[in-house]
Amino acid sequence: MVDLALLGCGGGMPMPNRFLSALLINYRGRKILIDCGEGTQVSMKMLGWGFKSIDVIAITHGHGDHTVGLPGLLATIGNSGRTEPVTIIGPEGIREIIRGLRVIVPYLPYDINLIENPIKEIAFNFLEELLYPIALEEDTTENNSNSLIKGELIISTLPLEHSAPCLGYSFYINRRQKFDMEKAETNNVPKCLWNNLQKGQDIEYEGIQYNPSMVLGRGRNGIKLSYITDTRPLNSIVNFIKNSDLFICEGTYGSDEDLHKAIKNKHMTFSEAAKLAYDGNVKELILTHFSPAMTEPEEYVNNAKNIYKNIIIGKDRMIKTLKFLD
Amino acid sequence: MVDLALLGCGGGMPMPNRFLSALLINYRGRKILIDCGEGTQVSMKMLGWGFKSIDVIAITHGHGDHTVGLPGLLATIGNSGRTEPVTIIGPEGIREIIRGLRVIVPYLPYDINLIENPIKEIAFNFLEELLYPIALEEDTTENNSNSLIKGELIISTLPLEHSAPCLGYSFYINRRQKFDMEKAETNNVPKCLWNNLQKGQDIEYEGIQYNPSMVLGRGRNGIKLSYITDTRPLNSIVNFIKNSDLFICEGTYGSDEDLHKAIKNKHMTFSEAAKLAYDGNVKELILTHFSPAMTEPEEYVNNAKNIYKNIIIGKDRMIKTLKFLD
Numbered sequence: 001m002v003d004l005a006l007l008g009c010g011g012g013m014p015m016p017n018r019f020l021s022a023l024l025i026n027y028r029g030r031k032i033l034i035d036c037g038e039g040t041q042v043s044m045k046m047l048g049w050g051f052k053s054i055d056v057i058a059i060t061h062g063h064g065d066h067t068v069g070l071p072g073l074l075a076t077i078g079n080s081g082r083t084e085p086v087t088i089i090g091p092e093g094i095r096e097i098i099r100g101l102r103v104i105v106p107y108l109p110y111d112i113n114l115i116e117n118p119i120k121e122i123a124f125n126f127l128e129e130l131l132y133p134i135a136l137e138e139d140t141t142e143n144n145s146n147s148l149i150k151g152e153l154i155i156s157t158l159p160l161e162h163s164a165p166c167l168g169y170s171f172y173i174n175r176r177q178k179f180d181m182e183k184a185e186t187n188n189v190p191k192c193l194w195n196n197l198q199k200g201q202d203i204e205y206e207g208i209q210y211n212p213s214m215v216l217g218r219g220r221n222g223i224k225l226s227y228i229t230d231t232r233p234l235n236s237i238v239n240f241i242k243n244s245d246l247f248i249c250e251g252t253y254g255s256d257e258d259l260h261k262a263i264k265n266k267h268m269t270f271s272e273a274a275k276l277a278y279d280g281n282v283k284e285l286i287l288t289h290f291s292p293a294m295t296e297p298e299e300y301v302n303n304a305k306n307i308y309k310n311i312i313i314g315k316d317r318m319i320k321t322l323k324f325l326d
Numbered sequence: 327m328v329d330l331a332l333l334g335c336g337g338g339m340p341m342p343n344r345f346l347s348a349l350l351i352n353y354r355g356r357k358i359l360i361d362c363g364e365g366t367q368v369s370m371k372m373l374g375w376g377f378k379s380i381d382v383i384a385i386t387h388g389h390g391d392h393t394v395g396l397p398g399l400l401a402t403i404g405n406s407g408r409t410e411p412v413t414i415i416g417p418e419g420i421r422e423i424i425r426g427l428r429v430i431v432p433y434l435p436y437d438i439n440l441i442e443n444p445i446k447e448i449a450f451n452f453l454e455e456l457l458y459p460i461a462l463e464e465d466t467t468e469n470n471s472n473s474l475i476k477g478e479l480i481i482s483t484l485p486l487e488h489s490a491p492c493l494g495y496s497f498y499i500n501r502r503q504k505f506d507m508e509k510a511e512t513n514n515v516p517k518c519l520w521n522n523l524q525k526g527q528d529i530e531y532e533g534i535q536y537n538p539s540m541v542l543g544r545g546r547n548g549i550k551l552s553y554i555t556d557t558r559p560l561n562s563i564v565n566f567i568k569n570s571d572l573f574i575c576e577g578t579y580g581s582d583e584d585l586h587k588a589i590k591n592k593h594m595t596f597s598e599a600a601k602l603a604y605d606g607n608v609k610e611l612i613l614t615h616f617s618p619a620m621t622e623p624e625e626y627v628n629n630a631k632n633i634y635k636n637i638i639i640g641k642d643r644m645i646k647t648l649k650f651l652d
Contacts, residue, residue, distance in 0.1 A: 013402055014365065016372045038398045039340065039365050046342045064398050064430045072364045072394045076339050096429060103426025104390045 002322045007043040009314040011289040019043040020065045021289040030131040032056040038068040052080040055131040059090035061166035062097045071101045078108045085111040091165035092117040123151025158240040160231035162266045170226040180217035187214040223322045229289045233272045241280040249273040251287035254300025270304035278308040288314040328648045333369040335640040337615040345369040346391045347615040356457045358382040364394040378406040381457040385416035387492035388423045397427045404434045411437040417491040418443040449477025484566040486557035488592045496552040506543035513540040549648045555615045559598045567606040575599040577613035580626025596630035604634040614640040
């Protein structure tokens, strides 16, 4: 089960009644933040999920409405008592941006583990109860059914088409396989090893090598969440978001009549986001990153619903829970 | 007449119900902003005084709660259509801070005129309807009564005692001297020169040198506004704020019992601010920059009123008008 909260739904500049677009994901008490515009930490304070447990910050791109809040948030995370490293992921140039913004918070009581423009998927496991990136080993076994080895959480990125280097993100939460007692007994696995094997550990015991697949049942579906802003629609997005349980996508402009603005400013209309959701066969679409000029996004949703039905207009601090299905 | 609005009254971190301390001054339609924390531009949007007319931004010090909003605000000022330069004043290190923060807004449609750690007072005059800094010439005349030569607005700074280089600010709005017709006639000043002399211009006409003092009456009191945050109380502050029409001062801690925190974190209690107001013989004191831990600053004001009576507890977007008295 994964909880998530839209911290804001605005693009461009923070508004009195709409925070800038950002998302907070809560997985087993650990938090992943996507984007951090001016005021994001205020919306987080209103939400009340805390600051100390933010293990990962994923930045889509360097524009101010997605990054200005970073130095203030990093300071607040420090003030919350955190001393464990925070992983920050971002596109090409993110190191330079963080170096610049940190001019006002040069000293933090924790390290920043910066991953700039990752090419491969990044796998995270729980390490001392924190979500921590692990080196993703090449899968050399022919039939590697143990998803734990691949990490409990996989973050994938996709280069988008905006006026600055920009990344789309997808988050795949692997579901732990069920323990299969029959299989464990068939494989003559000693009972004292069952618990650790179930957790994904390889164990040598009394001269015999045991591995998790000897006690685990069939693979189960995880949860897939995709987050795409700021960009023009791309064919590559369709494959990237394929079968997502939830697709959160920018809809900077509600009206199809603003398509020329969307093209000029490298954003999307509601209809374009809906077309991606349809082609990507996602279960649900939440629209976000509304232009400051659009005060009532709801007014424009019906048009997009002709293309794809299951659309929700994002609202600040809207909370969703995604559950494992089987 | 000068209008001013407290954009926020908080210190440390932006809160859901309290923006970070910042002040907006409106003098004849032109704006001066003091400090720009995360969210300051949102409070400005709520206030509705506009962004394009901000001619001067004065930064007290480089801590995040006073500067994080700068890059977003600079972008918003640019989006408002401004092309004329903006003057930014700040303490030692402000150039480096702005260089860092501007990593996300490297291109602006206007120039920034940066004044780092000014030693002398900075005089501003209206130039093409904008408040623009003028070089302050040495006053070599023995009896220079023409305040126009000194500038319509004088910004003075004072080094404070905080954990980073920090400046206090005072703003003195010179009042134009009245036109004295009797004096003009006694001095045989041709009528065609009266208007320009009244505006402060020196004029040579038909071989004779005329200056403003030949047509202007006695000097009149201007308006003095002082703004002091973040600092421990200092003797030098008393002289700096002397006789201010309004003294806006930090009161990070309400209770005298928090004096040890004030000393440790280089801030002030309400009582310490009240003592400065009393010693400085100011007309009124507004307290601001409240600790996030202090949810109801009003609860602590009575104690400070035993020291100095005319205290107002600041509130977000509280507006004051200061009038010329004679």
